[in-house]
Every structure is written in structure tokens, then in C-alpha cells.
Amino acid sequence: MDEQGIEFKAIVANGLKLGASLTMAEHIQWLRWMFPLEEAAFAKHGARRDRLTKAIMYDHALAREKSGVKQHFVDVLLTLQDKYDLSEDTIIGLLWDMITAGMDTTAVSVEWAMAELIKNPRVQEKAQEELDRVIGFDRVMTESDFPNLPYLQCVAKEALRLHPPTPLMLPHKATANVKIGGYDVPKGSNVHVNVWAIARDPAVWKDPLEFCPERFLVEDIGMKGHDFRLLPFGAGRRVCPGA
Ligand code: HEM
Incomplete structure (x- = not known):
């Protein structure tokens, strides 16, 4: 370095x-x-x-x-x-937003995915088989290969479900008094959404603690903020632009 x-x-x-x-x-x-x-x-x-x-x-x-x-x-x-x-300040702010928001999150997600593959040799073997079949042995995978690697995509999704690098998303602020799920949230409160807990809730997921990428082959669940069962990138206007 x-x-x-x-x-x-x-x-x-x-x-x-x-x-x-x-x-x-x-x-x-x-x-x-x-x-x-x-x-x-x-x-x-x-x-x-x-x-x-x-x-x-x-x-x-x-x-x-x-x-x-x-x-x-x-x-x-x-x-x-x-x-x-x-202004120069704005550019510096934007650069650091992108750097700090995009660095640890990505690195941590890859580490968790690798750890889960090591813990689950069955999944590892399947992912390896797909890579060998689609990419072969003469080149390195690139981003344009992703659409042809559905199992790898499910592995990434499953890793982000169990190990979202921002488990409480980023803090939001209530701009008005609201009632959610029977709770009063007063205007001005800091609001955290526990996406980690939602992703491990047995009422929402079958065998929630199992690392099972196949669940996304059975049901195509998006993770870009439209399905509230899976929100590693948040949702709404402030959804992660790096998703
Ligand atoms: C696995 C990788 C990543 C995860 C899990 C992740 C997750 C998140 C989450 C949960 C939020 C808050 C969303 C909300 O409040 O609704 C966020 C915001 C943000 N992310 Fe990411 N992120 C990742 C990668 C990246 C990358 C690679 C970049 C940029 C290169 C990035 C840039 C940002 C920025 C700038 C925001 C703030 C957006 C705003 O407040 O308007 N993220 N991210």
C-alpha cells in the first residue's frame, strides 16, 4: 500500500x-x-x-x-x-460518503459469505460447480457474468439476509408523529429498523438460521427495498445507491 x-x-x-x-x-x-x-x-x-x-x-x-x-x-x-x-466542501462530502458507505459494508459482506461457504460444504460445492461450468478455467469472472450465475446470486442474497453489514440500517428521523404497529413514534425521534431481526424471524422465514441459498430459487425475493422481508440495502428515498 x-x-x-x-x-x-x-x-x-x-x-x-x-x-x-x-x-x-x-x-x-x-x-x-x-x-x-x-x-x-x-x-x-x-x-x-x-x-x-x-x-x-x-x-x-x-x-x-x-x-x-x-x-x-x-x-x-x-x-x-x-x-x-x-463547492469543494460538497465534493469532499460526496466522496467520503461513497467511500465510507461502500467500503466496510462490501468487505464485511464478502467475508460473511466466504465464512458461510466454508461452514456449508454442500453450498460451496454447488457454487463451485456453477462457476466451473459457466466461467471455466481460463478466465476470471466479471460483472457481466452475473446474470448467468443464478446460484451465486442466491448465495450473496442469503449471506446478506443473515449478515446484513448494517443490521439497524442507517438511522432515520421521524418528520411527523406517526403510529406504527401500535406504537407512537413522536416527531423528531431517531428510528432504527432492525433488518437483522426481521431476516431471522421464524414468522417470516422458514428455518431462518439455516444458510440455504435455494430458498431464493423457490421464491424470487428482491433485496432492493421493495420486499420488506429482506432489506439489507434499506428502502425508500434513502435506499442504498450502491445496491
Ligand atoms: C453489501 C454492500 C452494502 C450494503 C449492505 C449497504 C447498505 C446500506 C444501507 C442499509 C443504507 C441505508 C439505507 C436506508 O436508510 O434506507 C445505505 C446507504 C448508503 N449507501 Fe450503501 N450499502 C452497501 C454498499 C454500498 C456501496 C458500494 C456504496 C457506494 C459506492 C454505498 C453507498 C451508500 C450511500 C452514499 C448511502 C447513503 C444514501 C442516502 O442517505 O441517501 N453503499 N447502504
Whole structure:
């Protein structure tokens, strides 16, 4: 890993640590005075993050000037900067949103899927057989192969059902007083949806704790927010754009 990579990883790790430190103050409002925000730590973190992002943006601007090639998300944002009146702060915010939302989630999901394959040799063998048959031995799988790998898709879905990397989704805020399932949720409340629990509810799933990708061959259940039994990417207007 180069110097920028090492700095990048350190900033992401620190960001997660700082983010997690908010939880107590967020959930027990009347105890908030006991958990003052670590303002200085947040400011230092922000400055460090901005420094690295600006260096990356500068590298891209330079490379683009030289070769004219625009191939990264950074380039796209920089190209659209004038058209959409994007400030430097906005671009930095968007870049870090995509990075922090897309990195751990994906890595954790793959790790869980691999762990489940190891624990379930029957499934592993079936997935392997499909890959050997569809891809063969002379090349590496690419994204365009996905439609021809239905079993692998079921494996990914089943891994995301049992191990959603954001088990409580992201916090939402009630914009009005609402009643859900007999509970009053007052306007302004933080709302967490326990998608982990829904995905393990025996009232919703047959043998919920079993890793069984075939369940999705029997019933085609989407995971992009339209079927509330399976919501690893959330639902609605704020559904995960990386899904
Ligand atoms: C297995 C991988 C992933 C999972 C399980 C996942 C899950 C989620 C969930 C549950 C939310 C909140 C949705 C809601 O509140 O309804 C979310 C939001 C988001 N995700 Fe993902 N995500 C994944 C990968 C990615 C990737 C690869 C990217 C980008 C490259 C990404 C970018 C985002 C962004 C920007 C948001 C915030 C959207 C908004 O608030 O409008 N995610 N994700």
C-alpha cells in the first residue's frame, strides 16, 4: 500500500471510532450532558480528511489536464463542478460518503459469505460447480457474468439476509408523529429498523438460521427495498445507491 493508502485507511478507522462514540449521547438524551462531543477530535479528523481528499482531487485535476482522460468518480464530480455549482466542501462530502458507505459494508459482506461457504460444504460445492461450468478455467469472472450465475446470486442474497453489514440500517428521523404497529413514534425521534431481526424471524422465514441459498430459487425475493422481508440495502428515498 502506498503512503496515500495508509493515510486513507487510518482516517477511515478513526472516522468509524469517532462516529461510534456518538451513540450514547444520541440515545439517552437526558444523559447528554455526561457525554460532551469531542469537538477537537472531530475538527482534527475533518482537517486530516480534507487534506488527503484535496491532494487526491489535485492529482486528478493534474492528470486530466495532461491526458484529458476522465475515468474516476472524482473526475466526474470535478467536471460537473461548475454546472451544478458544487463547492469543494460538497465534493469532499460526496466522496467520503461513497467511500465510507461502500467500503466496510462490501468487505464485511464478502467475508460473511466466504465464512458461510466454508461452514456449508454442500453450498460451496454447488457454487463451485456453477462457476466451473459457466466461467471455466481460463478466465476470471466479471460483472457481466452475473446474470448467468443464478446460484451465486442466491448465495450473496442469503449471506446478506443473515449478515446484513448494517443490521439497524442507517438511522432515520421521524418528520411527523406517526403510529406504527401500535406504537407512537413522536416527531423528531431517531428510528432504527432492525433488518437483522426481521431476516431471522421464524414468522417470516422458514428455518431462518439455516444458510440455504435455494430458498431464493423457490421464491424470487428482491433485496432492493421493495420486499420488506429482506432489506439489507434499506428502502425508500434513502435506499442504498450502491445496491
Ligand atoms: C453489501 C454492500 C452494502 C450494503 C449492505 C449497504 C447498505 C446500506 C444501507 C442499509 C443504507 C441505508 C439505507 C436506508 O436508510 O434506507 C445505505 C446507504 C448508503 N449507501 Fe450503501 N450499502 C452497501 C454498499 C454500498 C456501496 C458500494 C456504496 C457506494 C459506492 C454505498 C453507498 C451508500 C450511500 C452514499 C448511502 C447513503 C444514501 C442516502 O442517505 O441517501 N453503499 N447502504
